[in-house]
Amino acid sequence: MALLQISEPGQAPDPHQRRVAVGIDLGTTHSLVAAVRHGVPECLPDAEGRVLLPSVVRYLEGGRRAIGHAARAAQAEDAENTLASVKRFMGRSLGDVGDTSKLPYRFIDKPGMLAIATRDGEKSPVEFSAEILATLRQRAEDTFDTDELFGAVVTVPAYFDDAQRQATKDAAQLAGLNVLRLISEPTAAALAYGLDHGSEGLYAVYDLGGGTFDISLLRLTQGVFEVVATGGDAALGGDDIDHALADWALADAGATATTPQGKRNALVAARAAKEALSDADSAAWAADVGGRERQVAVTRARLETLARPLIDRTLAAVRKVLRDAKVARDEVQGVVMVGGSTRMPLVRAQVSELFGRPVLTDVNPDEVVALGAAVQADALAGNAKDGAPLLLDVIALSLGLETMGGLVERVIERNSTIPVAKAQEFTTFKDGQTAMALHIVQGERELVADCRSLARFELRGIPPMVAGAARIRVTFQVDADGLLSVSAREQASGVEAAVVVKPSYGLAEDDIARMLKDGFAHAAGDIAARSLREARVEAERLSLATRAALAADGALLTADERAAVEALAADTEQAGQGSDTAAIEAALEALGAGTEAFAAARMNQGIRQALAGRRVEDV
Amino acid sequence: MQLGDDDFTLFGLPKQYAMDRGALDAQWRRLQAEVHPDRFAGEGASAQRLAMQWAVRVNEAYQRLKDPLNRAAYLCEQRGAAIDAERNTAMPTAFLMQQMQWREALDDATDLAAVEVLDEAVLRTEHTMFATLAATLDDGADMAAGAAQVRALMFVARFRQDITRRLEVLDAVR
Numbered sequence: 001m002a003l004l005q006i007s008e009p010g011q012a013p014d015p016h017q018r019r020v021a022v023g024i025d026l027g028t029t030h031s032l033v034a035a036v037r038h039g040v041p042e043c044l045p046d047a048e049g050r051v052l053l054p055s056v057v058r059y060l061e062g063g064r065r066a067i068g069h070a071a072r073a074a075q076a077e078d079a080e081n082t083l084a085s086v087k088r089f090m091g092r093s094l095g096d097v098g099d100t101s102k103l104p105y106r107f108i109d110k111p112g113m114l115a116i117a118t119r120d121g122e123k124s125p126v127e128f129s130a131e132i133l134a135t136l137r138q139r140a141e142d143t144f145d146t147d148e149l150f151g152a153v154v155t156v157p158a159y160f161d162d163a164q165r166q167a168t169k170d171a172a173q174l175a176g177l178n179v180l181r182l183i184s185e186p187t188a189a190a191l192a193y194g195l196d197h198g199s200e201g202l203y204a205v206y207d208l209g210g211g212t213f214d215i216s217l218l219r220l221t222q223g224v225f226e227v228v229a230t231g232g233d234a235a236l237g238g239d240d241i242d243h244a245l246a247d248w249a250l251a252d253a254g255a256t257a258t259t260p261q262g263k264r265n266a267l268v269a270a271r272a273a274k275e276a277l278s279d280a281d282s283a284a285w286a287a288d289v290g291g292r293e294r295q296v297a298v299t300r301a302r303l304e305t306l307a308r309p310l311i312d313r314t315l316a317a318v319r320k321v322l323r324d325a326k327v328a329r330d331e332v333q334g335v336v337m338v339g340g341s342t343r344m345p346l347v348r349a350q351v352s353e354l355f356g357r358p359v360l361t362d363v364n365p366d367e368v369v370a371l372g373a374a375v376q377a378d379a380l381a382g383n384a385k386d387g388a389p390l391l392l393d394v395i396a397l398s399l400g401l402e403t404m405g406g407l408v409e410r411v412i413e414r415n416s417t418i419p420v421a422k423a424q425e426f427t428t429f430k431d432g433q434t435a436m437a438l439h440i441v442q443g444e445r446e447l448v449a450d451c452r453s454l455a456r457f458e459l460r461g462i463p464p465m466v467a468g469a470a471r472i473r474v475t476f477q478v479d480a481d482g483l484l485s486v487s488a489r490e491q492a493s494g495v496e497a498a499v500v501v502k503p504s505y506g507l508a509e510d511d512i513a514r515m516l517k518d519g520f521a522h523a524a525g526d527i528a529a530r531s532l533r534e535a536r537v538e539a540e541r542l543s544l545a546t547r548a549a550l551a552a553d554g555a556l557l558t559a560d561e562r563a564a565v566e567a568l569a570a571d572t573e574q575a576g577q578g579s580d581t582a583a584i585e586a587a588l589e590a591l592g593a594g595t596e597a598f599a600a601a602r603m604n605q606g607i608r609q610a611l612a613g614r615r616v617e618d619v
Numbered sequence: 620m621q622l623g624d625d626d627f628t629l630f631g632l633p634k635q636y637a638m639d640r641g642a643l644d645a646q647w648r649r650l651q652a653e654v655h656p657d658r659f660a661g662e663g664a665s666a667q668r669l670a671m672q673w674a675v676r677v678n679e680a681y682q683r684l685k686d687p688l689n690r691a692a693y694l695c696e697q698r699g700a701a702i703d704a705e706r707n708t709a710m711p712t713a714f715l716m717q718q719m720q721w722r723e724a725l726d727d728a729t730d731l732a733a734v735e736v737l738d739e740a741v742l743r744t745e746h747t748m749f750a751t752l753a754a755t756l757d758d759g760a761d762m763a764a765g766a767a768q769v770r771a772l773m774f775v776a777r778f779r780q781d782i783t784r785r786l787e788v789l790d791a792v793r
Contacts (some may be wrong), residue, residue, distance in 0.1 A: 435678070
């Protein structure tokens with residue numbers, strides 16, 4: 001007979017054992033992992049005490065890799081095989097990236113997303129990112145001495161489109177992370193800043209990183225962080241300033257960088273000079289190009305002349321966001337500066353001038369995003385018992401469909417709060433038309449050619465009718481991660497023809513399977529072991545959540561209903577102790593189906609309470 | 620409380636055009652705090668699906684209620700006066716003349732300042748039209764008149780989009 005468990009006096013058997021959930025800032029230049037410990041978010045250091053992990057991977061002989069500091073140190077000597085600033089290629093084809101002649105890589109054009117040839121074969125930006133994420137996951141597991149993280153919140157630039165978000169999520173899954181949520185970087189920063197400073201009101205977050213720029217306006221009200229409007233440029237950052245400075249210095253030295261080493265040296269020297277000029281008035285750009293050491297003196301004034309057009313682009317985006325939000329500059333109570341590039345004095349001065357108030361620089365611009373992600377991860381893991389903050393984010397870019405003449409019909413407007421769904425009706429162009437090609441695009445321009453193509457699909461089986469008689473209802477849905485799905489249905493005739501598309505730019509399922517088989521990122525065990533582990537965690541999670549729900553709201557059920565739900569939770573828990581993945585999944589499915597009505601009743605109760613709360617306040 | 624309830628009922632607000640924006644915003648936050656998928660993070664796929672449906676519904680109602688024109692159109696339709704903007708395009712002559720003048724002014728405006736002056740003028744007219752609409756919907760009973768005013772305001776809204784687009788172009792080149 002199994003022994004019965006007895007808990008300590010005064011301590012209920014806690015279904016919410018503290019779960020380790022982390023926030024990860026996957027940056028262009030460097031990445032961080034943070035977690036809430038003892039109620040406070042903090043960045044987790046590596047064994048040498050460093051919190052920043054350079055986002056650099058060097059592919060070595062025999063499938064080995066160097067990641068982070070070691071890889072960055074080898075950037076120049078092994079430029080072709082040492083990948084850096086790869087975030088700029090996430091969800092991008094070669095054509096999207098533009099001029100690649102200044103970069104030391106061998107690019108491969110592929111449909112959807114480019115790849116880079118290394119001595120270890122082709123590497124997609126998703127695989128690269130997964131290496132970084134897996135390294136951070138390992139760091140977190142070592143820190144907490146666990147081999148099972150509950151999950152992670154991963155940040156993306158607010159201005160990342162659907163392709164770039166999907167690619168990021170794919171990378172996290174490939175790295176063996178349970179993605180609790182993708183959140184926007186400026187939103188994460190606002191969360192960390194707002195909670196730390198007890199701020200209320202309208203705030204702007206100006207986030208200029210290595211490769212991306214975001215500007216978000218947020219309203220902070222009693223633990224709710226509501227994004228009012230957001231904008232930016234997913235391909236504008238400190239790297240562009242480095243390129244401009246490197247180009248100028250090379251021209252001044254009368255040199256041309258043709259080898260991978262020379263190109264990398266020129267960029268590394270530019271970055272070093274730029275960073276020195278945040279404090280000093282002059283610095284030296286010194287690089288080995290074409291086998292010769294070149295040196296050029298750079299003044300801060302020179303750097304600022306080179307950087308000004310780029311900073312002006314960020315200021316135009318700020319003005320646009322203020323217009324979108326219908327907000328005057330002086331209504332903004334504070335401007336939080338995020339991202340390493342905001343250390344440049346010119347950036348601080350220009351943004352302060354635009355808002356007519358000094359910007360807030362009392363946060364660490366490198367760490368604040370990861371800290372905010374950690375707070376949200378902790379809340380999603382159920383650790384923050386009461387008063388968990390609520391993030392209400394928006395999509396930064398409009399979503400639409402191609403119509404006749406290559407024009408875009410917008411279905412969901414930018415700055416719509418997510419999750420959001422919207423349906424629109426379309427009709428046929430020709431008599432007897434039985435199929436319709438749907439082309440989904442993202443962007444603000446009128447012409448399809450100027451927007452980003454996300455997916456194409458066909459709706460077939462439309463009954464033949466005269467032109468204009470069919471009613472095709474197309475529904476766009478954007479979930480809380482900012483990811484889109486689209487469905488279409490012909491409804492005039494009653495004949496159904498529906499299709500669901502989830503644009504995926506990252507990797508197909510079998511690609512992921514292959515990479516896992518290849519021993520990707522030192523992934524523990526094979527695919528079967530991994531699915532079993534995931535199913536077990538899910539079984540434990542769901543049975544605990546169900547019991548917690550019963551404890552809180554069991555009164556909504558009759559005794560019989562309650563017993564049925566309890567039995568399903570017990571079955572799931574028991575299946576979770578076993579090793580039969582299929583059985584666990586079946587139990588999970590039964591639990592999900594058997595608790596649907598209970599979930600609906602709880603939701604209803606919550607809404608009624610919210611409404612009642614308002615009436616009480618009115619009195 | 621059901622997904623199919625009308626927007627006003629869902630938000631527990633009186634079914635009228637006049638809107639206490641502060642109460643609407645507070646109610647939206649309160650409802651999202653109950654239904655948002657983040658509140659059901661560990662509770663499995665079916666709870667997530669349900670939360671998603673409710674969060675989408677709450678956002679949809681909020682978007683409609685907070686926008687004066689959409690709220691007015693919704694109220695007309697709820698009271699049986701269809702807007703039917705695509706088929707019903709008849710407008711008073713004076714209003715059409717005004718529209719033409721504005722369009723010409725926008726075509727002639729070459730700098731930011733000129734467009735901003737026009738923007739200001741259109742905004743003032745729009746303001747007056749909304750005041751009339753409010754009186755029609757909340758004090759009168761002529762829903763057909765209300766629907767006609769909504770259609771006219773839709774024209775104005777479209778023109779203001781053109782102005783905004785022009786402002787963006789001029790701002791980007793400066």
